[in-house]
Amino acid sequence: LQSSVSEIVERIAVFPRTLRNIGQKVDSMAHNISEPRYRDILNGLLSLYDLIGQLAKSAETLSEGDDSEGRHIKNYRTIRTQIFQMLTSNGFTEIEAVGNFDPELHCAVESVSVSDEEKHNVILEVVRSGFKTESHILRYADVKVGKYSHESKDSSEEEVPPPPVD
Helix, strand or coil: CHHHHHHHHHHHHHHHHHHHHHHHHHHHHHHHHHCHHHHHHHHHHHHHHHHHHHHHHHHHHHHCCCHHHHHHHHHHHHHHHHHHHHHHHCCCEECCCCCECCCCCEEEEEEEEECCHHHCCEEEEEEECCEECCCCEEECEEEEEEEECHHHHHHHCCCCCCCCCC
């Protein structure tokens, strides 16, 4: 019994060191993401991801019934999906860009006047996806954000014609 208790105590004593080692490895990985060379590689990969998405969109508008263009669109989407899966399997997640604008996750690239006060500071469109890890933002999501003002409401209301001149 004495030896069993000693063995358990020894194992418990090792546990904090193991946790510390795991924490150091995670910190090291997070540090690597912030190194310029890794960031450059990942940003290049994200640029490729964006370009393929743009190619797929432009091919859709040009294809209208052309079967060969349809195959190209499918290929673009497949490549984009593979890049996305590679990013997510390596700990990156796409930043959710719906609902209210959050300056810690989103970058407002355009303010759009809205007549509905409830759409003020609400994301209207995602221009470019953002990605993050648990501890780092790799790229902010570029978004268009609604901006309400009394002027935009006034301009959206029916204009009253000027009084007739006698």
